[in-house]
Each structure stands twice: as C-alpha cells, then as structure tokens.
Amino acid sequence: MTRLPLVAALASILCACAGDPGQPTALDGIADGEVGGSITFLNNGPFAYDPATVINMDRFDAAHPEVSVSRVEDNDILARLATLVAGGGEDFDVAEPSAVNVPQFIDIAALMPLDELFPPEEMARYPKGTLDAVTGRDGHIYGKPHYVLPQVLLYNKRLLAEAGFDRPPETWEEIVAYGKALTHPEKDQWGYAFGLSPNRDTYHIFASYLYQAGATLFHEDYSAAFNNDAGRQALQFMVDVLNTHKIAPAGITTYDGDAVQDLFIRGNAAMVQNWGYTIDRALNREESVVRDDLGVALLPVGPSGELSGYLVMFPLVATSSTRNPATAKAFIDFMTNAESQKRMLIDEPGNAVVPPDIFALPEVRERVPFASEIGTMIEASRAEYHPKSGQVVTILVEEVHAAMAMTKSVEQALANAEARVNQLM
Amino acid sequence: MARNRLYAYSFISPALFVVLAIVVYPVFFLLQLSVSEVSFVQARMATTLSGFNHFSDLISDGAFLNSAYRTGIFTVSSVFLSLITGLGVALAVNKVRKGVTLVRLAVLLPWLLPPVVSGLIWRWMFHDQFGLVNWILMNVGLLQNRQPWMADVATAMPSVIWVDVWIHIPFVAIILLAGLQTIPDELYEAVRVDGGSSLHSFWHVTLPLLRPYLLVVLLIRAIFALRVFDIVVMLAGSKFGSVAGAPAGTTQVFGLLIWQRAIEHLKFAESAAIAVVVLVLTFVVSFFSIKMLPSKT
Incomplete structure (x- = not known):
C-alpha cells in the first residue's frame, strides 16, 4: 500500500524524462503508420562539436524506436547537395546546410516543402523576417531553423576602461572613435575587427552593415537593392575601418569567425563584431585572456539608427528525393520543437535558436550567458532569399573584396555587383 | 596463335x-x-x-580569362622556380657523402605531406598576426610592419607559388638526383683534364645529360600546376568550400573556377567546358614534352 505513491511518482518522473513524445508537435496529425523505417541525417560538421544535436537525436531515437536514423557528418554540405542533384541517388534524407546555400536547391526542386511544420501557433513563434531565407518564391517554407548564429559586439572591458570608455560603442561613429583610441599596432592591439573570409562570411558581414545602413540586398523581383546611398555608406565604412582609420588588422579579409575569435580571446582586439559562439569560447577556453573582462553588447547602429544584423541560420531541410518523407518531417519537427530548442540553447553554448519564447525561459536566462543580448539581436536580425544564392555570394565576395583591396572604388564595386546580380534573373 | x-x-x-x-x-x-x-x-x-556554345561563351567570360591569366602565371612561375631550386638541391645532395639516407629523407619531407596539410601549415605561417613568417622577418629586421601575405594583392599569388614550389622541390630534386647519378665520373674527369671549370662541367656535361630528366620533370610539374586546386583553396579559399580566389581574384586559378561553377553555382555544363579546356592544355603540354624527349635510338 505504502509503495503505490512511490511507484506512481517514479512513473511520472520517467514519463517527464521521456516527456517529448507527449509534447504537442506540428506533426501530431500524421498517422503513426507513416513514421517509421530509416532515414539518413547529414549534419553540418562533426557531431563532436554539436553535443545538443546528439542529445536531441538520442531523444528522438528513444521517442521513436520504430525509426532508425543514420548519422552522417560532413563539413561541406553544399558539395554534398550539389553532387546529390548532379549524380542522383538517395544519399541522405535530412541535411543541415547554411541557409544561404538553400535557395538554389529550392529553385531546382531538390528540397521538400515543410509548410505543415508551421501551423499558425508555431509560425507565431518566429519573428518577421527570420524565415525569409528559407521561404521559396512559391511561398512555401523549405527549412526549419535548427540553430542560428547571431552577431553581437564583443568587447574587452578592461581595455575599454583603460582607454577611458565606460560603455560599449553604440554607433558606427563611436566604433571608429573607440577603435582609434584602442589601436596600438606596436603592442599588437587592434581597436576593432570583423571576419571577411572570402566566402559566405563576406556576404553575411556586408549584409549586416547594409541593414544597419537602412538598405536591403534585393528588391522583391530579386534585382539588386544595395547600390544606393545606404549601400555606399555600408561598404565605405568597411573599407575605411581597414584602409583609412586602420583600426583593424590588415589580414581581416582572410579571417573567418574563428580567426576573429582568436584575435579577441588572446587580447589582440578590443572589440569585434562576431558570431555568438565567441561568448562561450571567451569565457571557457584555456587560452582566453578576456574571461573576466568580457563584455557583450548589441551591434552598433548605422546611419539608419535601427538595430539590425544578418541572421546566419542552419535550417534542417528534407530532400525531395527522400523515400521516407513522413519520417524526415517527423525528425525535423522533433529536432526543432520547443524542448529541443531549449536543449540547443543550454547544452550547446554558442548556437542559438530563433523563437523569443525560449529566451524568456527562466532556466535559459540563468544558464545562458548574455541570453538577453543574444535574444534581442536575433529578433532584430534578418536574412534574405535569392534563387541564385550561390552566384550572388560569389559576386558579392568578389566585389566587396575588390573594394577592400582598393582595386576598385566603392562606387565601382557596388555598380559592378548590381549589374552582375541583375543579370542573373 | x-x-x-x-x-x-x-x-x-x-x-x-x-x-x-x-x-x-x-x-x-x-x-x-x-x-x-x-x-x-x-x-x-x-x-x-547543345553544341559548343559554352566554349564560345568562355571567350567573353571575364572570370575565365582572369583564371587563364592567373593559371598561366602560376604554372610558369611554379614550374620554373621548382626546376631551378630542385636542380640546386639535387646538385647539393649529390655531393653529400655521409648520412645520405638521412639527407634524402629530409629533402623529401615536404613532398610526403598531403598538399592540404601543407596548405594549412602555410596558411598559419602566413597569418598576419600570429604567423611564423612575419615573426621571423620582423625579428631579423626585414619587415617593419606585419605583412598580410594572403590579403595583399601584391603578395597573395607569390605566396601561393612559393608554397607550391616548396612542396615540389623534393619531387624535382629526387628525379634529377637519379639523373645525376647516371652520369659517369669519367666525363667530369675529362673536363678537368682539359682544364675546364666547374661551370664548364655543369654546362657541357651535367645539363645535356640531364635533359631527358628535366623534360620529364617539366612535363609532370606542368600538369600538376595546371590542375592545382588543393593548395590554393587552403591558402586563398576558405574552409566553407568557397573558392573565390581572394584577394580580388588574384589567385583564381582554373581549378577554383571549375569547382565554383559546378558546386557553388550548379552550372555543371559551363564548369565541364572549362575542365575540357584544362584537359586540352594538359594534352598539348604533354605532347610537346614527349616530342622533345630523346628517342631510344
């Protein structure tokens, strides 16, 4: 008799631990018989760096014993998708590409629409603009955000204080003023840095400054919208940081986010505009000298006066060649439900999620450093869709780098980029 | 039968x-x-x-023309420099009498590394803030400021060429060393008896007898250089698979353009047309090199 409440309590704890199957999902309407069999999931990069993904996949396995998920990791999802469409076959069912690579595969019908994963109540969780990068020109949604990398301004409180600044910069003008005061090349100390590696990083960073200046990348018809005053201000600011004010290291046009992070956590840069994962590494990496001096702020505003930034996203997509669409959708649905998103935020510091409601959870507020800044930046950030995204990235990388290297003027670079983008459609 | x-x-x-x-x-x-x-x-x-339209389009394709120019610079410079330095190393190693195995092993080392690893090593060595190259040059007083080797349009391609030469010196040296060891000592002795200098020996004995080896090396190196991809991606591309040939297209060789068109732009036919051009160029180089080789008779 006395054991009954104990057994009941244990049972309820077990149910709570396994609780996700009971949690309402967008796919509750799908008949049980449709979900089953095997699928292959292609993860972006090694699982060793994605602990939350592994945790959530384990939870999916426990919740769906009728499904077998093969776990494959690859650093170059773009090449895998390209070879999939070129060579045929059913290489994988679900993948985690960068959102910027997704549109060109939507455009050739290589991906499956996932609209049913966004019933009204789920759709309401995503702030305006955060799904634009995965919404095709047919209006269907082809990817569900798995994780996002918001950009934030990271600064070294000690260096700023030594230079007489008691708060982080809030505008482009202040970035330059602070940067000049904090740049001491003879001490290997730079005022400001961002990573302009010749890949999608350049696209993301340029778009970020462009949004801060008040422009967008494309018009509704996908023609270029950046060759205007705001575009010129954005690119000129980037060029000036490097070549006129000289407040950033000359090599930033080769730096990716990791290189910018190294510069910052070793104390060689006082302020950097970089991805949110830098916070965790600045706080926890052994070589970090900024552990006790880390400051995180919202991105400074540009001429538009509005907080903005580019939202780098890694959605889960399902290939249209999958032989198991219901299971692929169920997997994506599970990996992006509220519980999985909470795990992502807590168990994989640095990778964030889109819905603001997750940031409002007390557990998240307690355990995720600078959760408020990250959440605010995500809400203020956006991304855009272009059906020829691969070519657009190449064009912007080439023209922005030409301006940075001063082989073209800002005006020339933007005019060339505009003409080339407009030729695509 | x-x-x-x-x-x-x-x-x-x-x-x-x-x-x-x-x-x-x-x-x-x-x-x-x-x-x-x-x-x-x-x-x-x-x-x-659809016919040959992709080939005719290449004539007015700025990126293709830029790649042709960059590939030409890369191939000529890299092959020429690796031949000269490889020959120098082969001549030096040929004089070594003690610890021959150790010396040859040391010479071979850069060639034993996969090109991707070599590219990654040099990427870090060329890093403007933390790289060994700047540290050494600044400490010996040859540089005043940190040089962004791979970000500067003036130094990016020379840096890539240097790394390719560094990787291939052992290959050139080992083949030429094999050639040097087939030259009978009596021929050098004869030059000495006739009062000839070391330069005479080199010019009238070593070089003529090394000619077939030099041509083989030239052929293989030219083919390697025309097809180069991995080293340039590691040095001037990025880990996200993008191969823009930074800075400002100065390192955009054919290999990068072929990858970019196919994988990043999904323009498989245009990419194949460029690959065919590279294939034809390789055939032409091979044909003339083989023609120049002495026949058995």
Whole structure:
C-alpha cells in the first residue's frame, strides 16, 4: 500500500524524462503508420562539436524506436547537395546546410516543402523576417531553423576602461572613435575587427552593415537593392575601418569567425563584431585572456539608427528525393520543437535558436550567458532569399573584396555587383 | 596463335574494364556535359546536347580569362622556380657523402605531406598576426610592419607559388638526383683534364645529360600546376568550400573556377567546358614534352 505513491511518482518522473513524445508537435496529425523505417541525417560538421544535436537525436531515437536514423557528418554540405542533384541517388534524407546555400536547391526542386511544420501557433513563434531565407518564391517554407548564429559586439572591458570608455560603442561613429583610441599596432592591439573570409562570411558581414545602413540586398523581383546611398555608406565604412582609420588588422579579409575569435580571446582586439559562439569560447577556453573582462553588447547602429544584423541560420531541410518523407518531417519537427530548442540553447553554448519564447525561459536566462543580448539581436536580425544564392555570394565576395583591396572604388564595386546580380534573373 | 591472343585478352579484360569505368567513362561524360545544356527535372540533372556554345561563351567570360591569366602565371612561375631550386638541391645532395639516407629523407619531407596539410601549415605561417613568417622577418629586421601575405594583392599569388614550389622541390630534386647519378665520373674527369671549370662541367656535361630528366620533370610539374586546386583553396579559399580566389581574384586559378561553377553555382555544363579546356592544355603540354624527349635510338 505504502509503495503505490512511490511507484506512481517514479512513473511520472520517467514519463517527464521521456516527456517529448507527449509534447504537442506540428506533426501530431500524421498517422503513426507513416513514421517509421530509416532515414539518413547529414549534419553540418562533426557531431563532436554539436553535443545538443546528439542529445536531441538520442531523444528522438528513444521517442521513436520504430525509426532508425543514420548519422552522417560532413563539413561541406553544399558539395554534398550539389553532387546529390548532379549524380542522383538517395544519399541522405535530412541535411543541415547554411541557409544561404538553400535557395538554389529550392529553385531546382531538390528540397521538400515543410509548410505543415508551421501551423499558425508555431509560425507565431518566429519573428518577421527570420524565415525569409528559407521561404521559396512559391511561398512555401523549405527549412526549419535548427540553430542560428547571431552577431553581437564583443568587447574587452578592461581595455575599454583603460582607454577611458565606460560603455560599449553604440554607433558606427563611436566604433571608429573607440577603435582609434584602442589601436596600438606596436603592442599588437587592434581597436576593432570583423571576419571577411572570402566566402559566405563576406556576404553575411556586408549584409549586416547594409541593414544597419537602412538598405536591403534585393528588391522583391530579386534585382539588386544595395547600390544606393545606404549601400555606399555600408561598404565605405568597411573599407575605411581597414584602409583609412586602420583600426583593424590588415589580414581581416582572410579571417573567418574563428580567426576573429582568436584575435579577441588572446587580447589582440578590443572589440569585434562576431558570431555568438565567441561568448562561450571567451569565457571557457584555456587560452582566453578576456574571461573576466568580457563584455557583450548589441551591434552598433548605422546611419539608419535601427538595430539590425544578418541572421546566419542552419535550417534542417528534407530532400525531395527522400523515400521516407513522413519520417524526415517527423525528425525535423522533433529536432526543432520547443524542448529541443531549449536543449540547443543550454547544452550547446554558442548556437542559438530563433523563437523569443525560449529566451524568456527562466532556466535559459540563468544558464545562458548574455541570453538577453543574444535574444534581442536575433529578433532584430534578418536574412534574405535569392534563387541564385550561390552566384550572388560569389559576386558579392568578389566585389566587396575588390573594394577592400582598393582595386576598385566603392562606387565601382557596388555598380559592378548590381549589374552582375541583375543579370542573373 | 589466335587462341593465345584470346587468352591474353581474357587476362587483361578485368583491368581493361576498370580502366574504362574509371578513366574513359568520366572523360566521355565530361566531354558530353561540356556540349550540353543542363536542366533539373525532379531535382535530377538532365542534359540535352547543345553544341559548343559554352566554349564560345568562355571567350567573353571575364572570370575565365582572369583564371587563364592567373593559371598561366602560376604554372610558369611554379614550374620554373621548382626546376631551378630542385636542380640546386639535387646538385647539393649529390655531393653529400655521409648520412645520405638521412639527407634524402629530409629533402623529401615536404613532398610526403598531403598538399592540404601543407596548405594549412602555410596558411598559419602566413597569418598576419600570429604567423611564423612575419615573426621571423620582423625579428631579423626585414619587415617593419606585419605583412598580410594572403590579403595583399601584391603578395597573395607569390605566396601561393612559393608554397607550391616548396612542396615540389623534393619531387624535382629526387628525379634529377637519379639523373645525376647516371652520369659517369669519367666525363667530369675529362673536363678537368682539359682544364675546364666547374661551370664548364655543369654546362657541357651535367645539363645535356640531364635533359631527358628535366623534360620529364617539366612535363609532370606542368600538369600538376595546371590542375592545382588543393593548395590554393587552403591558402586563398576558405574552409566553407568557397573558392573565390581572394584577394580580388588574384589567385583564381582554373581549378577554383571549375569547382565554383559546378558546386557553388550548379552550372555543371559551363564548369565541364572549362575542365575540357584544362584537359586540352594538359594534352598539348604533354605532347610537346614527349616530342622533345630523346628517342631510344
């Protein structure tokens, strides 16, 4: 008799631990018989760096014993998708590409629409603009955000204080003023840095400054919208940081986010505009000298006066060649439900999620450093869709780098980029 | 006799089949793709023959012309410099009498590393803030400020060429060393007896007798250089697979352009046309190099 409440309590704890199957999902309407069999999931990069993904996949396995998920990791999802469409076959069912690579595969019908994963109540969780990068020109949604990398301004409180600044910069003008005061090349100390590696990083960073200046990348018809005053201000600011004010290291046009992070956590840069994962590494990496001096702020505003930034996203997509669409959708649905998103935020510091409601959870507020800044930046950030995204990235990388290297003027670079983008459609 | 021949063919048929499958078919597919229009039906690539328009388009394709120019600079510089330095190393190693094995092993080391690893090592060594190259040059007083080797349009391509030369010096040196060791000492002795200098020996004995080896090295190096991809990606590309040939397209060799068109732009036919151009160039280089080789007689 006395054991009954104990057994009941244990049972309820077990149910709570396994609780996700009971949690309402967008796919509750799908008949049980449709979900089953095997699928292959292609993860972006090694699982060793994605602990939350592994945790959530384990939870999916426990919740769906009728499904077998093969776990494959690859650093170059773009090449895998390209070879999939070129060579045929059913290489994988679900993948985690960068959102910027997704549109060109939507455009050739290589991906499956996932609209049913966004019933009204789920759709309401995503702030305006955060799904634009995965919404095709047919209006269907082809990817569900798995994780996002918001950009934030990271600064070294000690260096700023030594230079007489008691708060982080809030505008482009202040970035330059602070940067000049904090740049001491003879001490290997730079005022400001961002990573302009010749890949999608350049696209993301340029778009970020462009949004801060008040422009967008494309018009509704996908023609270029950046060759205007705001575009010129954005690119000129980037060029000036490097070549006129000289407040950033000359090599930033080769730096990716990791290189910018190294510069910052070793104390060689006082302020950097970089991805949110830098916070965790600045706080926890052994070589970090900024552990006790880390400051995180919202991105400074540009001429538009509005907080903005580019939202780098890694959605889960399902290939249209999958032989198991219901299971692929169920997997994506599970990996992006509220519980999985909470795990992502807590168990994989640095990778964030889109819905603001997750940031409002007390557990998240307690355990995720600078959760408020990250959440605010995500809400203020956006991304855009272009059906020829691969070519657009190449064009912007080439023209922005030409301006940075001063082989073209800002005006020339933007005019060339505009003409080339407009030729695509 | 005919039966023996049948036997012989039956023995080589498995190997022949493998060669056909992994060499002939891909080349045929490449040629077919280069004269086709590509469309995507149900997310699958479909091709229809369209003629040589992709080749004629290349004439006015700025990126292709830039790549041709960059590949030319890279190939000529890298092959020439690796031949000169490799020959110097071979001559030096040929003089070594003690610890020959150790010296040869040390010389071979850069060639034993996979090019991707070498590219990564040099990427870090060229890093403007933390790189060894700047640290050494600044400490010996040859540099005042940190040089962004891979970000500067003036130094990016020379840096890539240097790394390629560094990787291939051992290959050149080992082949030329083998050639040097076939030259009889009596010939050098004869030059000395006639009062000739070391320069005379080199010019009138070493170089003429090394000619076939030099041509073989020239041929293989030129083919390697025309097809270069991995080293340039590691140094001037990025880990996200993007191969923009930074800075400002100065390192955009053919290999990068082929990858970019196919993988990043999904323009498989245009990419195949460029690959065919590289294939033809490689054939031309091979043809003339083989023609220049002395015949057996």
